Amino acid sequence: MSDGTAGKNNRDFLKLNADSQLAELFSRRLIFVMGKGGVGKTTISTALAIAAERMGKRVLLAEIGDSDAIGQIFINDTLPEAPLKIADRIWGARVNPKTELALYVRHHINSKFFANRITRSRLFDYLVAAAPGLREIMSLGRIWRWTQEAGSAEPFAYDLIIVDAPATGHALSLLRLPRVLIEMIRFGPIVKEVRELESVLRDPARTWLTLVTLAEELPTNEALQLYQAADADLGMPFKMIFINAVYPRVFTKPELERINDLKSFCRGNDTDTSCLKLLEAADHLIRMRRRQQPYIDRIKSKTRGGGVEVPVYYTNHLSIGDIGDIASRMIRQMREQSEP
C-alpha cells in the first residue's frame, strides 16, 4: 500500500506467530476463494492479497470470466489478460477461457494458419459453447501454468496466486471437473495436462481451497453442504471458511444491561432525542449480531478450525483503503483465534 501506513503495518504483521493460520495459508502457491454470488468473494480475495503483500509475498490476484470487480477496485477498469502490476507487490489478471482455448489449439496444431482458421470458425464456437466444462478447464489450465511459473527465478514470478473463483453456485462441479474430463476424454494431450492440474488442486501443500459465506440461512446451508461434500465426496477439503459481513460484538454483558437502563432513563425523562437515537443504534447492532449468531455457531461447530469472522464494513463501495482495513481486522481476529 502506498498510503504511508505500510511500514507500521508490516512491523505489526511480522509479529504474527509463524504457525498462525494466515502464515500457513500464505505458504501455499495457490489459494482458491469460492462461494456463491454476492457473499463477498472479491472482497475476501482482495483482502487476502493485501494481507499477503504486507507479509512480504508477491501476489497474483486472478479473476475468471466475465467478472471485473477486482479491476474496478484497483484500476477502475477491467483487468487485462496478462498480469498487470496493480499495487507494490500485487499483480492482477483476468482469465479469459476463449483466449486460453485458442492458445491451446495453436499449441497442438503445427500450422499457425490452420490453427487460426479453426479457432475463428463458427463451428468451433458452437462446439466450445456446447462442450461440457471446456471453458472452466481452460481457465483452470491458465492458473495451473501460472503456478508452474510461481516461485521460479523469473523477475516477475509470484509467490502466491489468489483466485477469485466464478460465482457459478456450482463450485462442486468445478472441483469435480478434472476428474470428469479425465474419465470422458481418457487419452490425448489434454488429459495429461488435466491430470497435472488435478494433482496441483489436490495437493494441500500447494493449494488451499477457501470458502466465503454470510451468516444467513441460505448461504450458510449451501456453504456447509459444499464443505462436507468437498471433503467426503471429492477428498478436496476446504481449509478455511470466511464468514463475511459479521456484526462485531462490541458491548460487554454489563454494558448491555447499562444500555437497557439508559433507554428506560431516556424514555422516562423525555428529554433529548439524541440520546435515544444513540441507544437505538446500539440496539440495532446487538440485534443484528443476535440474528447472525446461530449461523456463526453452526459454521464454527461444523468446520475444522471454525470460521474466520470478517467484520461488516458499513459502506456499499469499498475502496482499496477500506479493504486494507478489512485485511488488518481479519489478521487481528485470526491472531486472537489462534491464541489459546
Place this chain on the structure above:
Amino acid sequence: MLNPIFDPDGPKIIVNCGSGGVGKTTLSAAMGLAGALAGKKTIVLTIDPAMRLADALGLSEFHADVQRVPLDKISSAAESSVGELYAMMLEPKRTFDELVTRYATPEISRKILNNRYYQHISNNMAGSNEYMAMEKLYETYHEGVYDLIVLDTPPTRRALDFLEAPQRLLNVLGHSFFWKLIKPYLKAGRWSLRMLNVMASPILRVVGQVIGRQALNDLIGFFQVWDEALYQGFNRRAEAVKALLGSDETLFFAIATPQRFPLQEAEFFWERLKANRMPFGGFIINRVHASIHDVPAPPIDQTAAQICPGAPVDSQLIEKILLNYRYIQRQAESDAASIRGLESRVAGLAGVKTIAAVEEEIIDLAGLLDLVGYLKE
C-alpha cells in the same frame, strides 16, 4: 409502483430478476401473498428456497409439486375475501425431461434422456436452468388455473438470455447451421463417431482432440436425435414463451440491495428489458438501512453528559456507542447515496421502491405480512 399486484385487472405474470442474496425469493413470496390477499388465486414459482421461508409459509418443505399455502389464520382476520396461495419449486432438469418426453416418440426420448451429453446440459448447461424456469412459467400460465403467477428467476445474469435469442439455447443444442456442417460427415442412418469421417474435417478432428472422442460422439449423437425429433417443437415453444413475456400479461421487476454488485445487476436487467421492449414494473431495492431517525444526528464530539443529561455513563461505553452510531449512520448514508445514484441514472424512466432492512428474520406469515405492508406503502 406495486399496484399491479393488487389490481384485479393487473398483469397475470410477475417476473422477479436479480442477483443472489438480495431477498428475491422472500419478496416473491410476499408478492404472492399480496396477490392472494387481493382476492387472486396466486402461485409462486421459486428456485432454491430457504427452509425458513417454507416454515414461514407453513409448509414442511418446498417441492416440485404444487402445494397450497394455508392462509386460514389470515383469512379469519381479513375483512374482504382472501384468494388462494400456492407454491411450487422449480426443478429445471425435470422440466427439461418432460419437454423431451412431450416432443419425441418414446424410443427417441429414451435415447435422448440416456445420452451423457444431454444429462450434462440438462443439469449444468449455462442457460438451461433459466430457460426451463420460463418454460415452467409458460406451462403454468396456459393451464389457466391462476389469476397471478409470481416467478422468482434463477439468480444469474443469464436469466434473460433467452430474450435476445429465444433460440440461443437451441443454437447450442442443434441449430440448422451447425447441423449442415456436421451432416456431410455422417454416414446416413447411423449416428456414431465411428461412422463419422473425422479426418474429413480438421475442425472436428481438433474438437475431438480437445474434448475427447467419446464426448464428441455423445455430442453428435445427441445433435442428430435432437435435430430430427425436437428442434422444431422447441423452437416454436421458445418463440411463444418470448411473446408471452413481452405481452401486457407480464410485468418484470428488478430486485437488488443497495450494494454495488446487486445494483449493477439490476440495472443490467433493466437495460436488457428495455432493449427487448419488455414490460418493466420498476426497481425494488431491498434491505435499505434507514437513517436512525429523521431527527438530526447528535454532534459526535459531545460528551456523555451532554448527550444523556442526568444519566451517568462511563466514558468507555459512550465512546463505543458513539462509534457504533457513526458506523450505522455511515451505512445509512451509503445506502442513500446508492439509491440517489440509481435514481439519477434511471432518470424517472422507471420506478424505484425501497424496502427498509429489518432486524428480525421472517419466520412466519405475520412477518411476511409486514413485508406486504411495505410493498403497499
